[in-house]
Amino acid sequence: MRALTLLGAVALLLVDQSSAFKAHDFKTCSQSGFCRRGRALSARAKEAKSSWVSPYSVDPSSVHISLDHAVFTAAVKSSLYPEINFGLEVRIQDDGVARVRMDEVGGLRKRYNEAASWALIAEPALSKTIKWTTGKKDIRAVYGDKKDIEVVVAYEPLRVTLLRNGKEQIVLNGRGLLHMEHFRNKIEPPTTTEEPEPVEGEGAEGEKVEGEAEGQAVLKVESENPRAWFEGKEEDAFWEETFLQWTDSKPKGPESLSLDITFPNHGSVYGIPQHATRIALPSTEGENPTFTDPYRLYNADVFEYLASSPVSLYGSIPLMHAHSTDSTVAVFHVVGSETWIDVSHPSDRSTETHWISESGILDTFLLPGPTAEEVFKQYARLTGTAVLPAQWSLGYHQCRWNYISSEDVRTVQKRFDEEDMPVDVFWLDIEHAADHKYFMWNEKTFPDPIEMTNDVAANGRKMVVIVDPHLKRVSDYPAYKSASELGILVKPKSGEGEYEGWCWPGSSSWTDFFNPAAWDWWKSMFKIQPGDKWSWTKSTTDIHIWNDMNEPSVFNGPEITMPKDNIHYGGWEHRDIHNINGMLFSNLTYQAVAERTDPPTRPFVLTRAFYAGSQRFGAMWTGDNLGTWEHMAVNVKMVLANGLGGLSFAGSDVGGFFGNPEPEMLVRWYQVGAFAPFFRAHAHIDTKRREPFLLEDPYKGIVKDTLRLRYTMLPIWYTAFRETTVTGMPVLRPQFIMFPKDKAGFDMDDQYYIGSTGLLVKPITEKGATQTTVHLAEDQVYYDYFNNYAHRGASKGKDITVAAALNQIPLLIRGGSILPTRERPRRASSLMKDDPFTLRVALNKAGSARGELYLDDGVTYDHTKGDFIWREFVAEKASKKGLKIESRDLGKAKPAEAVDGVALASYNPANSFAKSVEDVRVEKIVVVGLATKPTNVKIEDGKELVWEYTPGVAAGDKKGGTASVLTIKDPKTLIAKDWAIVIQ
Structure with a gap:
């Protein structure tokens, strides 16, 4: 009876995965205890105005400068909790980046401090020329080739400022919202109705403990308690929190981190992908905010997401750029837990942000720029550049959920060849695997996977198959059995046994990739040589991998993911590492695919979940989008935003994952996809078949021309990718990067440039369009790519009108460019x-x-x-x-x-x-x-x-x-x- 109930529940969950976005499945800030506390702190500061003072200060007597002068450390105290100790460390790197770290010292427990170790490629080299100067009120360092950069750490209250030429660029704790909730012991509510005795020690100053509806302790603070003005009068979800039917136990208690980051002289901010919104981030606070909730970074399986929203999506990169006509700077706030970010623009020349994270230490890099190019180099030196992809992966990818058999794949390939349409890769979704047991083929529908793959490879093409992180909990599945025997699976909150959740196979467990013992095991799963302890013998080196569902997606979990109180290697809770989890999965898969060959060849791995540094391991896509004009438009912006986060190899599902787009929309989406770094068509299992050869003319002919155009321009794309592997500059470049002093372009995200090639693209994402407006920011000539019409710009910028009928792609060549192309039509890139x-x-x-x-x-x-x-x-x-x-x-x-x-x-x-x-x-x-x-x-x-x-x-x-x-x-x-x- 229980089995039937569970199977029924899974069936309902699978149906739910095919339904529309349900806002109630995901938290708002008001439903998240630590976000409520952080926003309430901000509200109290605004109400107090000038009387608000941060309680954190540096003890001047504790300041210590390292022998090499690159690092200074100091003790930090909070006037609210003088018995709690914090440690501050500021480092100046040899490229001018300043790193600010703060952690609790000697606390009851340890805060998670390993996020940077996963994101960074190495410990950054320190400056050899820096000199700190100590004063009565602050400590400061002036540096840079022109001695134009200055970092100032004010003692009381604690405030960190990065300046250039005396002008404030980045300020930490300028508004006094810094708050590192220290570890404490839980005060249990009284078991009798008698008046409780005052509690000795922390929290006993005129306070009384009373019960709350949820059963957790609530701290009533008398007006004379000095902590009330800062922290509020009540505990709020310190030790337990309920959302819908799930309860999150919090054995460590409150440990959130609040930090305000201000850009006093930068009116536009970008980044913190992934969100479905404009690249110039709209406000969430202040007068007439665009959104009323903060931007959320919490990797989540959000299907049919809204086309304009700050809700969290599949990946999280805590990097924010700030831009003005004078300079570009950035902050990289390295935290792996759920984070909410408020953005406001008190004026058109300044931006205030407030970052609220559930756990972790303060570890923030201040990237001084002063240009966008320098910011990207500085970030790349921290987290690495994008990997140079295999050239074939820049071609066209054909996918759907699911090609149903070996013969289906062969038939699709045959139709592409009959229609003389180029394609490089055919994909298989979850139905290729027997009972969703990855590495094991469904022998009824795919009886000959090696022969099928070889048939595809014979035409110069590759295959990609899906491998998700969940392991079906059955003894006849070698992957699960071996992982269980090795003890490398994520544990429930008790810390014992294996966490059991539900995903595509039903009852599932998840590998803990934070455990080093899982690394070689996972790589061994991909070996294709017979004779290994476990080998994927029904595979070939022409099969590459798609990692989906790695947020991780758990159908019966809170917010369709893993409970936060699950336990990972080292005793860390899932809440501490949630946003990093998906990156480790794609990282190990990337290594596994590379090691199949000797010498190794370049793997292709697509991931849905990502974190800072994921650019080192392949491509991403924008997830379960809809076949609508609104989603087509916002996916262009999302791909641009991911490039700003270092993850250039990005694209969206051409045609939309859900729905049946009309021919006009499908044609336009192919035109959008052809000018994205990652170019893949994909569709839900319930959609009608919509391979491009199924279209009627003239639509089929237009798509064929678009595909051929992509292949003609592959040398341009490959050259652009080479550049990003060296410089960190994104492959797709928004207007503000190309023309940093053109104010008209600061909010522009519907046109972009491809690398340094001089190609300017304006995708059409509106139904019925026959013309469009393109912004030219300079007094230069721009030529139409197709008919050589010369458009003249102007020194102060100029908008021009260009033709955009269905068979026309607004594509301009900037005067001064030379483009190499290959014009011979081929059916795959390897044949060129x-x-x-x-x-x-x-x-x-x-x-x-x-x-x-x-x-x-x-x-x-x-x-x-x-x-x-x-x-x-x-x-x-x-x-x-x-x-x-x-x-x-x-x-x-x-x-x-x-x-x-x-x-x-x-x-x-x-x-x-x-x-x-x-x-x-x-x-x-x-x-x-x-x-x-x-x-x-x-x-x-x-x-x-x-x-x-x-x-x-x-x-x-x-x-x-x-x-x-x-x-x-x-x-x-x-x-x-x-x-x-x-x-x-």
Whole structure:
């Protein structure tokens, strides 16, 4: 009877997973005890106004400066609890980043302090030149090449300020909202109705303990108690908290961390992904806030999420950028627990934020910029750059829940080939696994997985299959059985046995990836060589992995996730590490897939849950979106926001996961997807089949052209990814990054640039659109990618109107750019290796242009040994009336900046990869924007070339017109060699 009940419950939960977003399944701030306490603290401060003073202060006599002068430490006291000790540490790193740490010292328990160890790639190097100067009221350090950066730590009250040129950039505790709830013993309510005796020690000053409806102790504070003005008069969910039918025990008691971070001279803030909202974060407090709840960082399985909301989604990156016309700065607040963030803009020139976390120490990095480029470099030095993906993973991915059989996969591939549509990857969702036991195929529907995969690979393609973190609790499932025997599963709150929850397989347990003993075990699960203790023998190295449900998603858990009082390795509660959990899963999967081959080849791993540093392990997508115009629009913004968080390899489900989009919407979504770093179509099991070859014309033809355009531009995408692996700059760049002084672009998130390529994209996300507005921030010429129409910008910025019929993608080339493309239609990217290149030279107003091309084998790690091609193309005036186009070897000029941040000891232009493509040529050069018709075009010191010239056609208003086009036919120049072409 119990089994039937449980199975019925699971069935209901599975149905619920297919229903619309239910706000009541997820907490608001008012339903979260520690968030209520944090917001109440802020409210009391606002009410008190100027009389509000932070109780935290530095003991000047305790200040200690390290021998290398890079670190100072001090004791911190709270006037409310003089018996509680805190320790402050401020470090200055060699790149100018300041790190501020504060923890309770000698407390009853230990606060979680390991979040940074998972996010950072290494302990940051400290400054060797810093000098702290101590004073009566503060301690300060001035540093930087121009001695323009200053960090000031005021003693009473404690306040940390980062300044540049005397101007405040970032202020911690400027509003006095810092509060680290110290550990304490629970005061049990009296067991009799008699008046209780006063309690000795902490909390006994005129206080009486009374019962509360929930049975927890409530502290009634008399008006004379000095703690009341700061903490409030009552305990609120200190020791236990109930949400719907779940009760969260809190054996450690209150331990939340409140911190106000102010940007006094920056009116726009960005980041803290993942939320479905604008990239310039709207306010949650102040006058007329956009949202009434704070932004929440708490990885959660939120299906059919709202298209405009601060609710938490699948991932959390506690990084916030702040921007003004003067500078860009950022804060990285390293905490792994649930965090709520209020944002307000007291003026258009300043921003106030309030961060409220459930547990953890204060560990905050202040990134001084002063440019967006420097901020990204500073963050990348902390958490790493994006990994260089396998080149095939930048192609088109075809997925749905679920392709139902081996023959279904073969049929889909056949239809793509019949329609001459390119595709690189076919995906399998959860139904491929027998009873949702991952690594074990459903033999009825997939009887020949290796043969099926080989059939796909024979056409130059790959497969991706899903592997979720939940393990079906049955003895005949080797993965669960071995994990249970090793004792590496998450434990319930008792700390004994295994936590049991419910997910796709029914009764499930979860691997504790915080346990080092789980690491080698998990990697062993992916081995495909027969003879291993456990091997995935029905797999091949052409199968890559999709990690879903790793928030973790637990159907019968509070907020569809794991109870916070579950126990992980080291005795830490799940509340301490929740937001980090999903990153460890994808990290170990990434390592596992890489180690299948010797030497290793680049894995592809897609993750839904993520944290700071997840960029090191592959791609993410924006989760269970809807097939609506609103979701299409907000998914563009979400992909941009994830790039700001360092996670550039991002995309959304083309067509929407839920629903049946009309043909117009599906066409537009393919156009959106083709200009996202990760390009995958995906759909729910209940949707109609909507592979692109099923569309009727003209829609099918438009999508086919869009897919081919993506493949034509793969060299551009791959080159842009190389750049982000070195600099940390996002692949997709919003307007404020490209033009930091253009105020009109600070809130702009419906158009963006692809890397440093000069491509400006304005996706169409509105039904029935036939034209759109594009903002040009500069006095420069921008060419239409498809018809070479030249749009003229203006020094103060200018909005232009461009055509955007259903078969038109608003795509402009910034004057001064050179784009390398491969124009031969192929059915997969792996078949393009020997294809020739076309160079499009888009001249700027001064008549010059520049571009780059990066190539390697796209599969191995040989590029880290110097096996690559990195070319620079330059067009510049050669004489009074001439133009020279040159190809130069950037690998030779800048070998240490080549890729993946690996400094190469040496670089040989005749490396093995260069030799393998030594016959690949440039088959066409198109020069757009020449002022006059040439008289001759030839290889420098060589033969005359074949060319044709089409003059430009000026518009009547002199504001634009079709640009002139010079087409140089088959110059036979080689892509891996230096050459020059002179146009007279």
